[in-house]
Each structure stands twice: as structure tokens, then as C-alpha cells.
Amino acid sequence: MANHTIAETISIPYLEERGLLSWLTSTDHKRISIMYLLSISTFFILAGISALLFRLELLTPGKTIVDPHTYNVLFTFHGAVMVFLFIVPGLAASFGNFLIPLMIGARDVAFPRLNLGSYYLYVIGAIIVLVSLSKPADTGWTFYTPYSIKSGTDVILLTLGIFVLGFSSILTGLNFIVTIHKLRAPGMTWHRLPLFIWASYATAILQLLATPVIGITLLLLVAERAFGIGFFDPAKGGDPVLFQHFFWFYSHPAVYIMIIPAMGVISEVIPVFARKPIFGYKAIAYSSLAIALISFLVWAHHMFVSGMSDMAATIFSFLTFLVAIPTAIKVFNWTATLYKGSIDLKSPMLYALSFIFLFTIGGLTGVFLGALAVDVHLHDTYFVVAHMHYVMIGGTVMGFLAALHFWYPKMTGKMFNEKVAKIAWAFVFIGFNVTFFPQFILGTQGMPRRYADYPPQFHSLNELSTIGSWILGIGMFVMAINLIRGLFNGEKAPQNPYNSLSLEWQVPSPPPHENFEEIPNVTDWTYGYGKKSA
Amino acid sequence: MNWVPEVASNLASKVDAVLWFITVVSLVFFIIISFVLVYFAIRYRRRQENEETPYITGSHVLETIWTIIPSFLLIVIFAYGFVVYKDMRTPPQDSLEITVTGKQWLWLFAYNTGKTTLNELYVPEGRPIKLVMKSDDVLHSFYVPAFRVKQDLVGGMYTDLWFTPTKAGTYELFCAEYCGTGHSAMLGKVIVMSPQEYEKWEKGEEEKAVSSLPPAELGKKLYTERGCNACHSIDGSTLVGPTWKGLYGHDVDLQDGTKVTVNENYIRESILEPQAQLVKGYTPTMPSFKGVLSDDEISGIIAYIKTLK
Numbered sequence: 068m069a070n071h072t073i074a075e076t077i078s079i080p081y082l083e084e085r086g087l088l089s090w091l092t093s094t095d096h097k098r099i100s101i102m103y104l105l106s107i108s109t110f111f112i113l114a115g116i117s118a119l120l121f122r123l124e125l126l127t128p129g130k131t132i133v134d135p136h137t138y139n140v141l142f143t144f145h146g147a148v149m150v151f152l153f154i155v156p157g158l159a160a161s162f163g164n165f166l167i168p169l170m171i172g173a174r175d176v177a178f179p180r181l182n183l184g185s186y187y188l189y190v191i192g193a194i195i196v197l198v199s200l201s202k203p204a205d206t207g208w209t210f211y212t213p214y215s216i217k218s219g220t221d222v223i224l225l226t227l228g229i230f231v232l233g234f235s236s237i238l239t240g241l242n243f244i245v246t247i248h249k250l251r252a253p254g255m256t257w258h259r260l261p262l263f264i265w266a267s268y269a270t271a272i273l274q275l276l277a278t279p280v281i282g283i284t285l286l287l288l289v290a291e292r293a294f295g296i297g298f299f300d301p302a303k304g305g306d307p308v309l310f311q312h313f314f315w316f317y318s319h320p321a322v323y324i325m326i327i328p329a330m331g332v333i334s335e336v337i338p339v340f341a342r343k344p345i346f347g348y349k350a351i352a353y354s355s356l357a358i359a360l361i362s363f364l365v366w367a368h369h370m371f372v373s374g375m376s377d378m379a380a381t382i383f384s385f386l387t388f389l390v391a392i393p394t395a396i397k398v399f400n401w402t403a404t405l406y407k408g409s410i411d412l413k414s415p416m417l418y419a420l421s422f423i424f425l426f427t428i429g430g431l432t433g434v435f436l437g438a439l440a441v442d443v444h445l446h447d448t449y450f451v452v453a454h455m456h457y458v459m460i461g462g463t464v465m466g467f468l469a470a471l472h473f474w475y476p477k478m479t480g481k482m483f484n485e486k487v488a489k490i491a492w493a494f495v496f497i498g499f500n501v502t503f504f505p506q507f508i509l510g511t512q513g514m515p516r517r518y519a520d521y522p523p524q525f526h527s528l529n530e531l532s533t534i535g536s537w538i539l540g541i542g543m544f545v546m547a548i549n550l551i552r553g554l555f556n557g558e559k560a561p562q563n564p565y566n567s568l569s570l571e572w573q574v575p576s577p578p579p580h581e582n583f584e585e586i587p588n589v590t591d592w593t594y595g596y597g598k599k600s601a
Numbered sequence: 602m603n604w605v606p607e608v609a610s611n612l613a614s615k616v617d618a619v620l621w622f623i624t625v626v627s628l629v630f631f632i633i634i635s636f637v638l639v640y641f642a643i644r645y646r647r648r649q650e651n652e653e654t655p656y657i658t659g660s661h662v663l664e665t666i667w668t669i670i671p672s673f674l675l676i677v678i679f680a681y682g683f684v685v686y687k688d689m690r691t692p693p694q695d696s697l698e699i700t701v702t703g704k705q706w707l708w709l710f711a712y713n714t715g716k717t718t719l720n721e722l723y724v725p726e727g728r729p730i731k732l733v734m735k736s737d738d739v740l741h742s743f744y745v746p747a748f749r750v751k752q753d754l755v756g757g758m759y760t761d762l763w764f765t766p767t768k769a770g771t772y773e774l775f776c777a778e779y780c781g782t783g784h785s786a787m788l789g790k791v792i793v794m795s796p797q798e799y800e801k802w803e804k805g806e807e808e809k810a811v812s813s814l815p816p817a818e819l820g821k822k823l824y825t826e827r828g829c830n831a832c833h834s835i836d837g838s839t840l841v842g843p844t845w846k847g848l849y850g851h852d853v854d855l856q857d858g859t860k861v862t863v864n865e866n867y868i869r870e871s872i873l874e875p876q877a878q879l880v881k882g883y884t885p886t887m888p889s890f891k892g893v894l895s896d897d898e899i900s901g902i903i904a905y906i907k908t909l910k
């Protein structure tokens with residue numbers, strides 16, 4: 068970026084240049100962000116459709132549309148694609164890429180070419196995953212051994228795809244860490260940084276440190292499948308529980324890779340639409356780091372009944388309760404920010420408030436699962452499915468949709484139809500709850516997860532859940548159409564439609580290629596809303 | 602609607618007590634947060650474009666309070682969950698031990714009288730039962746919701762679990778750990794009997810010495826006892842699997858396009874390695890009976906199938 072001649076490119080909006088090649092070769096963080104956004108959205112839709120299909124299968128007991136093997140393939144595809152192709156790259160790669168340089172007052176990330184390289188790794192990984200669909204895996208996204216070694220499906224290709232995706236994640240994390248350390252504008256001290264930056268920083272640390280573990284684990288799995296080396300299969304002298312330790316050593320921090328950026332989004336949206344400084348800035352900023360660090364120490368709470376020792380279970384249960392504390396603090400701080408605000412219930416704010424509401428349910432139900440005695444009953448039931456979706460959809464996806472609606476004018480230079488956006492929100496919110504709330508009850512009643520078929524006593528709640536999935540699907544569809552229409556028919560967006568104080572709103576919509584005409588000199592934090600004397 | 606399954610073991614009521622305790626604490630938090638959220642959103646909604654708002658950046662008092670109170674409650678919840686868990690993990694000395702083997706996709710129970718049962722676990726009421734469990738292949742998980750117990754079965758190691766059934770009756774047994782195509786069909790029953798009945802069951806109809814029965818009759822007996830009848834008919838109708846009527850000597854189309862004539866070896870292989878030669882039009886849901894059926898028993902089944910013309 069430094070060797071561009073600024074005079075040449077200044078004030079040309081980043082979207083201006085046309086042609087596929089100009090996109091695929093661009094090292095502009097904003098263009099890379101858009102490419103990620105389109106890619107992950109495509110996979111979100113594919114994985115969403117597979118969920119609608121297997122929910123349809125669960126509409127009635129017995130076979131509804133597919134046989135058990137196809138059902139297993141569908142939920143594996145849904146889980147693996149949602150996790151590795153949508154939600155892990157998710158907010159970090161899309162909005163993180165767009166916003167980090169703009170928010171800290173930089174012209175680009177620290178290593179723009181590496182950034183483009185990360186995107187290509189993502190694409191290669193995604194293609195490998197798609198190729199594996201010729202004989203799609205049926206192992207679940209968790210790849211538990213020894214089933215993943217014995218399954219006759221194409222587990223090797225799927226895991227290799229995820230292995231490649233891991234590098235994309237690692238390099239993105241590295242890039243962001245360096246960017247945040249080195250490229251902050253003069254006066255942009257750590258304690259003035261937008262909380263989205265703190266969140267991205269915590270996430271990047273997790274990406275960098277945790278991802279190599281899943282890479283190695285999957286390679287061991289491939290080695291075992293391909294060459295019969297006995298790491299995890301007891302028939303070859305391996306230890307299946309070891310695989311679970313390795314897997315969750317990554318995948319638990321990964322949960323926070325998925326959720327922390329969404330928390331960052333909420334911390335940006337709420338002050339703007341409440342016109343209030345964020346309540347407890349430092350507590351929120353440091354709790355992101357605290358969550359990131361503690362998240363490395365709780366992995367085995369997925370394994371209380373796996374056959375590991377009772378002592379280990381006890382220790383991990385205790386540590387799990389520790390991670391609940393910084394999470395609770397954030398929820399209280401966001402809520403307190405609303406106090407005496409001037410609250411504008413525009414669509415980004417509706418999604419942000421939904422986040423607080425749904426994520427609270429997700430967090431509190433996590434407490435049930437952290438408590439040893441209760442977990443024994445609820446583990447591997449629909450309670451876990453519901454809990455996880457309240458965190459992942461109620462949390463991350465709500466944060467994603469809040470971000471999409473909030474920064475849409477900045478990214479596209481257009482406005483969408485606000486009324487339709489609100490209607491879509493209502494469908495999404497209601498549909499989500501109708502889909503997943505019944506699953507908590509199915510879980511306490513004892514219905515195991517990953518069941519292609521179920522005994523009749525679980526019928527009515529499953530039916531309700533399937534109907535909910537249609538409402539949710541309609542909401543997502545209307546939302547997508549509304550945003551796509553905005554691109555073509557929307558009004559031109561003003562520079563700062565929501566009166567935010569953050570730096571990205573102080574440049575034109577869409578921003579010019581070089582972001583800032585002149586690197587700004589920062590004199591105050593991002594959240595100086597409201598009247599100081601009052 | 603029942604929120605939880607019926608209470609049928611000594612542990613179930615204890616687990617439920619923790620469950621309700623957490624439910625109450627969570628509900629209190631949830632109601633407070635949702636109420637405040639909705640109240641603020643309505644009370645402070647924007648009425649004019651240029652409303653002024655106060656500059657409030659935090660409060661150490663509040664932040665301390667809402668760090669300490671949840672921390673305290675979380676530790677209490679941890680401790681309560683742990684205390685009950687310790688009970689769940691400590692079987693009494695005088696427990697009745699039963700060995701459980703899980704394999705794709707069936708449950709085998711071996712009692713210390715030498716009796717074995719398939720997919721049905723028989724236990725006496727009021728007596729602590731300790732299950733010592735292992736898997737012959739992939740992971741499985743023994744889960745009886747009415748008892749609130751669950752434990753994975755792992756190849757290469759033994760895991761255990763205990764409970765005291767408190768109510769005579771029949772309860773559902775699920776496999777809770779994903780184990781492949783037949784995962785949701787890996788169901789069983791736990792039959793809890795009064796101690797007197799159990800004694801009778803234990804002594805009654807001792808497994809007849811295998812060799813004392815003529816092979817075809819042994820096969821007929823195994824057909825129902827080992828659960829083949831759940832998937833195979835003997836009257837020509839199609840269930841989950843192909844019918845056995847007229848099977849022997851008949852030509853079968855396989856999934857891979859080849860054709861075989863059913864003979865002794867084919868039947869034997871179908872029982873031991875059902876997925877090796879898949880019949881066209883069926884899904885690979887048949888469990889392998891390797892290690893479950895002895896050679897004599899397999900010969901018995903073959904003899905029985907031969908009689909089904």
C-alpha cells in the first residue's frame with residue numbers, strides 16, 4: 068500500500084473499477100472483504116438449505132423424505148460447512164477485513180498481498196470440500212474416531228479441505244494482529260480503539276494459536292485412514308478419546324472465534340443507536356481477552372461422559388463456570404448502555420437487541436451443560452443442539468445480520484428498504500425461536516441428537532421445530548432479497564446515515580480506494596456520544 | 602407436557618433437583634435482563650431526531666456488583682452439580698454387576714449367571730446395578746433418560762455407570778453417541794422387575810444347552826431371540842430387510858450390480874459382515890453379529906432359513 072501513488076487513486080470509490088479480474092487481483096482490504104462476504108454467504112445458504120431438508124425429514128417419525136444415511140450426510144454437510152466455511156471465517160474475514168483498517172485510521176492491512184493469499188486459500192479449501200461431495204462424509208462435523216476412520220465415505224478430502232481452510236484463518240489472524248499493533252493512526256491509543264477492534268484482536272490471537280491444533284489433528288486422522296497408523300482407533304492400539312481432546316482443544320476456542328467478533332459488532336451498534344457512550348468500555352475490552360484466554364482451558368467440558376477421569380471432569384466443569392463470568396459482564400454492560408439513551412429501533416439495532424436477548428438464553432443454558440450432574444443427562448441430546456444454535460444463530464448470526472444492515476450503506480454506497488428489513492427481522496426472530504426453543508424441551512425429555520428417526524413421543528415438538536425452520540427460512544429469504552434489491556434500486560447512501568463517531572463513517576460511502584485522504588489525527592475515543600456536562 | 606422423563610432411579614430425583622435449581626436461577630436472570638431490555642427500549646425510544654443524551658461511561662459500583670453476584674452463584678451451581686455427580690460416579694460396594702457390549706447397532710448384556718440378552722437389559726428393582734461397558738467397534742453411549750444416566754462406550758477400555766432402579770416397568774434405552782447409519786435404530790429397553798420376579802427370571806428357562814436342540818429349531822428360536830424378526834419376515838413381506846421366505850437357493854441382486862446365489866457361505870457372510878455384500882435396494886442398517894452368534898448358532902439359522910420355502 069505504501070508504494071501506491073496516493074494522488075492517482077485518491078477519491079476513486081473502491082467499487083468503481085469493474086471486471087472480475089480487477090476483483091480477483093485486488094489487494095484492497097475492502098474488495099477482499101466483499102469477496103469473503105459473498106463466498107461465506109453462498110455457503111451459509113447451501114448449509115441452510117441442507118438444514119431445511121433434514122428438518123423436513125424430522126417432521127414425522129419414520130421416513131419422511133430421506134433414508135438414515137442421507138440424513139447423516141445432510142447434517143454432516145450442514146455442520147461442517149456452517150462451521151468451517153461460514154462462521155469461523157465469518158465476521159472476522161468479511162467485516163474484520165473491511166473495518167479494521169478503516170476503524171484504526173489505516174489505508175490497508177499490514178500485509179495486503181498475504182490478505183489476498185488468505186482469500187485464495189479459503190477458495191481452495193472450499194473447492195476441496197465441494198469435491199468431497201462426490202462421496203459425502205457422514206461423520207458429523209466433529210469427525211469422532213473411530214467412526215471417522217471406518218466410515219466408507221470421503222472423509223479424507225473433507226478433512227484436507229478443512230486443513231487448507233485453517234491456513235487461511237491463521238494468516239488472517241496474523242495479518243490483523245500486526246495491523247492493529249502497527250497501523251493505528253496517530254492518537255488512536257489502545258484505550259480509544261473501537262471495541263470491534265479489541266474483539267478482532269482477541270479473535271486473531273485465537274485463530275493464530277488454536278488453528279494449528281486442528282490442522283495437525285486432521286492430518287493424523289488422514290494418516291490413520293490412508294496408511295493405517297494407529298493414533299485413534301483402539302483396534303490399532305490408538306486412543307479414541309485422545310482425538311476428542313485434540314479436536315476440542317481447537318474447537319472450543321473456535322466457538323469464541325465465532326462469537327467474539329459478533330460481540331464486537333454489538334458493542335459498535337448499540338452506542339450509535341442509543342446515542343450513548345458504551346457502558347464499561349474497559350470491562351468489555353478486557354473481557355474479550357479474558358474469554359479468549361480462558362477458552363483454551365475449558366475444552367473437555369464437551370467430554371464429561373466420554374470416559375475421561377472424574378477428576379478431569381470436575382476441573383473442567385469448574386473452569387467452564389469461570390468463562391461464564393466475562394460473558395455475563397458484557398451482557399450487563401450492553402444493557403446498561405441503553406439507560407437514558409435515545410434509542411432508535413432501526414434494523415441493525417433490532418438485530419443487536421435480539422443478540423442480547425437470544426445470546427443470554429444461549430449463555431444461561433450453557434450453565435446447565437457446565438454443571439456436571441445435569442450434563443450427564445443433557446449431553447448429546449437436543450438440549451445441546453438448541454444451546455449451540457442459540458449461541459451460534461442467536462449470537463453470531465444475529466451479530467452478522469446487525470453488521471450487514473449497519474455497514475451496508477458504507478460498503479455499498481446504497482440504502483436498503485428499512486420497512487422490509489424490519490419485516491424480515493420479525494420473521495427471522497420468531498422463526499428462530501419456534502425452531503430452536505422446542506429443542507430445549509426435547510433435550511430435557513431425553514431425545515438424543517443426530518437421530519434420523521425418533522420415537523413417537525417426540526413428534527409434536529419436532530413438528531413445531533420444523534415449522535419454525537420454514538418461518539426462519541422465509542425471513543432469511545426476504546432479508547436477502549431486500550439487500551440485493553437495495554444494490555440496484557436503493558437510494559444513494561449519505562456518508563454517515565446513523566451519526567456514528569467512528570472513523571469509518573467519516574469517509575465517503577463507499578470509501579475511496581485509499582480510505583483516508585489524509586491519515587486522521589485521533590483526539591478522543593470512539594464513544595463520545597451524549598452531552599458531557601449533563 | 603412433561604419437561605423431564607419419569608423418575609425411575611435413585612439418581613434421577615437428585616439430577617432433577619440440580620436441574621430445577623439452575624432453571625430457577627437462570628429464569629431470574631433471564632427475566633431481569635429481558636425486562637430491563639424491553640423497558641429501556643420502550644421508555645427511551647427516540648422521539649425526536651436531535652434528542653440529547655447524558656454522557657455516562659460506567660459505574661464501578663454496578664460493575665463490581667454484577668461481577669460478584671454471578672460469580673458467587675456460578676460457584677454454588679458448580680458445587681451442587683459436582684456433589685451430585687460424585688454420587689453418580691460412586692457405585693455402592695454391593696452393586697450387581699452386568700457387562701454391556703455395544704456394537705453397530707445393538708446392545709449385548711451379559712449377567713454373572715452366564716445368561717446373555719440382546720437389546721433388553723433385565724434388572725431388579727431396589728438393587729444398585731453397576732454396568733461395566735465396552736464397545737466392539739465405534740463409540741456408543743448408553744443413555745436411559747428415565748434414570749438420568751449416560752456414559753460412552755469406548756473400544757479398548759471399560760467405562761462404567763451405576764443406578765438403583767426405583768420403579769418396576771420398561772424404560773427406553775438410547776444410543777446417544779453418533780455411531781453411523783443405524784445410530785437412531787440402536788434402541789433397547791431396560792426392564793425393571795420386582796426382586797421376586799427377577800429371581801424367577803434369573804433361574805427360569807436356563808439357556809438350553811445349545812447342542813441339545815436340532816439346528817433348525819435352534820435357528821427358529823434365535824430368529825426371535827436375537828431380534829432378526831425386527832427386520833426380516835418369514836412370510837414374504839418386506840420389512841427393513843429382505844424376507845427370508847424362499848431365500849435359500851434364490852438369486853439375489855447386489856448393490857454393486859453382481860448377482861449371487863444364496864448358499865451357506867453367503868448367509869454366513871451376511872450375518873457376520875452384512876455390509877460386505879449389500880442387497881440391492883436396501884440401506885446398510887443390518888448390525889454385524891460377529892461375536893454375538895456362535896458358529897453353531899449360525900448353522901442353526903442357516904438350517905432354519907432352508908426350511909422357509
Ligand SMILES: [Cu+2]
Pocket residue numbers: 703706740741742776777778779780784787
Ligand atoms: Cu451406538
Ligand SMILES: [Cu+2]
Pocket residue numbers: 740741742776777778779780781783784785787
Ligand atoms: Cu449411536
